[in-house]
Amino acid sequence: MNLVKRNYSNGYLVMDQFFKDILGGTQYAHKTVPPVNVKESEGFFNVALVAPGLKKEDFNIEVDNGLLTISYKAEAEKTEEQEGKYTRKEFTQTSFKRAFTLPENISEESINAAYTDGILNITLPKKEEAEKPAKRVIEIL
Template sequence: MSNLVNVPKSGGLSNTNSNISFPTWSSWIDEMFNRELPSVFTSNFNTGMSSPKVNIKETEDAFEVEMAVPGLNKSDFKIDLDNDTLSISTEVKEEKEHTEENYTRREFGYSSFKRVFTLPESINEDHINAKYENGILNIHLPKKEEVKQKPVRSIEIS
């Protein structure tokens, strides 16, 4: 009994009696590096908190910054103004220890974020204020008087 094997000019072996196709070395390597990694490898698990989303609204008199950051206290925030740069950050550390009969369970956590904004020159830095209410941080950035939009007025032609 003899099995004949065709050897193509490319040098690879193929079995003419089989419908099974084996991946080539290059296609196997491509698949290995192009497949999606599990989310645990692609997530940013070192930060402990994702960067919160920010809404910025401009009115005639000011810019209003809203940041959704539920679950924090107002004392958790640090807001700094350095020249024309406004930075908003927080760092929260939590430790819990529970001891019961034969075991002790310790849990700890750390979360932080920092958002930095370059302010326009039109901001009156002396009157910036912030409040934290119902999980929303609001920062009021008033404009200087000289840059506020003045109402339209009609000019008479003489």
Template structure:
């Protein structure tokens, strides 16, 4: 799995605003159900998790283009059972596509992804200027 950053302006920004998916993700799938998504905001980053068991990390394609992260996957399986007088072959194809509008506070160049135990997890770090400033004392002059 690799994260690809694209930057091509095809539509004017007004069209982007009208058609952009929301933060919780636009959806498209064929066959099966869409993966469940969890989004958590921490002090320094966001965590986005998708439940997609039974896949391999090479099945996923992730692209970031103009603050929109699109996650898609496609997997095919085949099972074959041979017994006395018959052979049965079953084919299965699963795919989905979800898009998430990233807040402008995300540092897109530092997005990290992992796939462990059926969970596809993204760490979306905040830009330095978006991090909370430490508390400080201000002295009062004359």
């Protein structure tokens, strides 16, 4: 499973301080892509994506040529007349798309997903490998 690690260098932290008053820091940009945990077990991988407040119908999960793509398209906010006005509004829903290159040993036909308590869990079962021949010592004649 391909993973990309974020590297927070000192230069990044300086930039974070510079933009702190304007945008609330550069960590604001990281909120648009939901975090993912990838866990490998003996027979499968599990991808857990945190996306609270959505419905299972909101997600689009595709597998094409060894690429797993998870996406969500946010609809435009409905402007309804409500009593009162906001003094602060931080709830937002933004579209996202995450893609992962699958290892060759994944059984693409058996992938399944479940959305429970704000976490999308995708199970990627490994293919049953053909039994490997036992180690053999060859005698020299």
